[in-house]
Amino acid sequence: MTEQASETREIRINPIVPAESVLVATARSMRPKKAEEPAPRDVRKRSDTCPFCVGNEDKTPPAIAVYPPQGGWAIRIVENLYPVLGDDRSQSNFSFGLQQTIDGYGRHEVIIDHPEHGAAVHEMDEAHLQMLLRAYRERMAALFASNPRLRYVLVFKNFGPAAGASIAHTHSQIIAMPVVPENVAMEVGNSRAFYRKHHHCIFCALIDEALTFEATLYDRASGAIRRRINVGQYVVERGEKFIAIKPFASRYEWEVHILPLVHRSDFIATPEEDLADLARVLRRTMARLDAVIGGAQYNYFLHSVPHDGSEADNASSYHWHLEICPRTSIPTGFELGSGLFVNTISPEAAAQRLRDAPIDA
Ligand SMILES: [Zn+2]
Ligand SMILES: [Zn+2]
Ligand SMILES: [Zn+2]
Numbered sequence: 001m002t003e004q005a006s007e008t009r010e011i012r013i014n015p016i017v018p019a020e021s022v023l024v025a026t027a028r029s030m031r032p033k034k035a036e037e038p039a040p041r042d043v044r045k046r047s048d049t050c051p052f053c054v055g056n057e058d059k060t061p062p063a064i065a066v067y068p069p070q071g072g073w074a075i076r077i078v079e080n081l082y083p084v085l086g087d088d089r090s091q092s093n094f095s096f097g098l099q100q101t102i103d104g105y106g107r108h109e110v111i112i113d114h115p116e117h118g119a120a121v122h123e124m125d126e127a128h129l130q131m132l133l134r135a136y137r138e139r140m141a142a143l144f145a146s147n148p149r150l151r152y153v154l155v156f157k158n159f160g161p162a163a164g165a166s167i168a169h170t171h172s173q174i175i176a177m178p179v180v181p182e183n184v185a186m187e188v189g190n191s192r193a194f195y196r197k198h199h200h201c202i203f204c205a206l207i208d209e210a211l212t213f214e215a216t217l218y219d220r221a222s223g224a225i226r227r228r229i230n231v232g233q234y235v236v237e238r239g240e241k242f243i244a245i246k247p248f249a250s251r252y253e254w255e256v257h258i259l260p261l262v263h264r265s266d267f268i269a270t271p272e273e274d275l276a277d278l279a280r281v282l283r284r285t286m287a288r289l290d291a292v293i294g295g296a297q298y299n300y301f302l303h304s305v306p307h308d309g310s311e312a313d314n315a316s317s318y319h320w321h322l323e324i325c326p327r328t329s330i331p332t333g334f335e336l337g338s339g340l341f342v343n344t345i346s347p348e349a350a351a352q353r354l355r356d357a358p359i360d361a
Contacts, residue, residue, distance in 0.1 A: 008346045012249035016202055017186045022249045022341045026349075041160040041297055042168035043118040052076075052112045052169035064109060065139065067131050074128060075135050076112040083108035085177055102179055106150065107143055111135060111172040113157070119170045120159065120296070122286035129279035134272070136172070136302065141268045143176040144307050150176045151308040152184065160297025162327040180306040187303060188310075188318050195317030203319030204263050210234045210245045234347065236288065236354045239281040241274050246351035251341035254293055254326040254350060256285055265318040266311065267304040282322070284359060289326055291357040298326040 007027040014020045051059035060078045067075040085106025094101040113132055114124055121129070140153045157172040158165040165171075180188070194202040210232060217226045236256050237244035244258045258281055264270065270278070289296040304320040305311050335341055 011340070014247075014249040015206065016190055017183070018190075019186065019339070020183075020249075020251065020341070022251050022343050024249075024343045024346055026344055026346050039161040041118065041295065046117050047168070050117055050167070050169050052110075052167060052171060053117055054115045060110075065135070067135055072115070073112075074115060075132055077135065077139060078110050078112070080108040080110050080173065085175060105147075105178050107146070107174070107176040109139065109143075109174045111139070111174065113170045113172055117169050120286070120290065121157075121170075122283055122290050124283070126276065126279045126283055129283055130275045132172075133270075133275045133278055133282075136174075137268055137270060137275075139174050140304070143174065144268075146176075149178050152177050152180045152306045153304075154181065154301060156299060156301035158299050160295075160327070162297035163299045180308055184303055184306060188306065188314055191319070192314055192317040201263055201317055201319050203259060203321065207243060207245070207259060207261060210243070234351050236351055237281050237285045239277040241277040242281040244281055244285040246347045246354065248347060250343055250347045250350070252325045253328055253343055253345040254289055254296070254354075256289065256324045256354070258282060258285060258322040258324070259319060263316075263319055265305040265315045265320060267302055267320045285324065285354075287359040288354045288357040289324070291359055292353050293326055293328060296326045298324055300324040 009025045009027060010023075012022050012024055014022065046053050048056075050056060054072070057063075057076075060076075061081065063073075063076050063078055065077045066073045083106075085104050085108055087105070094103075111132070113119070113121075114128065124132070136155045140155065143153050144150055153174060153176045155172060155174050159170065191202045198205075212232065214232070215229045217229065218224065219226045234246045234248060235243060236246055241261055242258055243261055244256050246256055258278070260270070260274070260278075286296065289298070300322055302320070302322050305314050305318045332342070
């Protein structure tokens with residue numbers, strides 16, 4: 001337990017991206033924002049008018065890939081009808097004074113995660129989730145192979161109106177892009193600098209701390225206990241090969257990250273036999289979030305090493321991970337203006353509640 005008053009008010013430095021630090025302010029009177037009651041999510045099993053529902057396949061572009069390959073589909077991947085990045089128009093990048101653009105080349109695909117319209121991730125069985133993770137892996141690899149100009153493939157899921165899902169049917173998205181997103185570039189660059197200095201991966205170090213580290217910090221003058229740290233308190237779920245942890249500097253109240261226990265920089269290299277354990281850790285983590293928040297609406301996204309020619313250099317220092325960000329409030333002007341996220345629940349207390357959540361098996 002962190003030894004401190006029940007109220008916390010401190011700025012926590014994100015160890016990987018210091019620019020993304022967080023104000024943890026748990027005092028009720030301090031709360032600069034109130035939890036919004038999100039619009040309810042669509043829990044129907046089927047909708048006649050939904051283009052992603054079984055029987056409406058003609059309302060989407062033809063499937064790029066289908067899982068399983070034979071019989072009725074369990075997962076279906078199609079082109080996004082309104083892509084944010086699109087076909088190569090072979091325009092050279094534009095530059096005039098301070099105006100610079102990079103041609104918006106890329107691919108934007110939709111993964112229809114499950115035939116059932118409103119299915120949440122924790123409601124899907126683990127064999128299905130394993131297939132979904134395999135679909136992520138195979139599409140990422142196929143997109144990188146399709147065009148050497150693609151440097152990053154972002155896999156993400158928006159679930160529920162509070163998370164910006166414009167179509168209610170449960171789905172993920174894949175955007176292949178010609179640039180490395182800035183937040184990934186910062187993680188990659190900073191973890192590489194850490195590796196040069198310490199000769200080990202910062203993400204592996206965080207996992208080690210989460211599993212073992214305990215310390216009591218005394219006040220030098222009085223000898224009183226200033227703080228007692230048991231970093232093991234950040235573990236939310238542990239599998240054989242994957243771990244779910246609550247980041248010490250969580251931007252969102254219920255943010256959880258899942259990482260492979262054994263160092264690996266590229267999600268594409270995840271062996272098939274590991275995906276079963278990942279599916280289990282993902283399902284159980286989402287079930288915990290759903291039990292605690294009561295109908296979680298969230299974004300999750302996969303951060304994996306960019307394929308921009310530097311992947312071999314970053315193989316030892318970068319560690320892929322899945323960031324799960326449940327949306328329980330709307331960012332305030334203070335957060336947008338300062339870039340400082342405000343978290344009103346201490347990450348230690350949130351991790352405890354997630355561990356204690358009653359879930360099946
Ligand atoms: Zn549907
Ligand atoms: Zn590592
Ligand atoms: Zn990340």
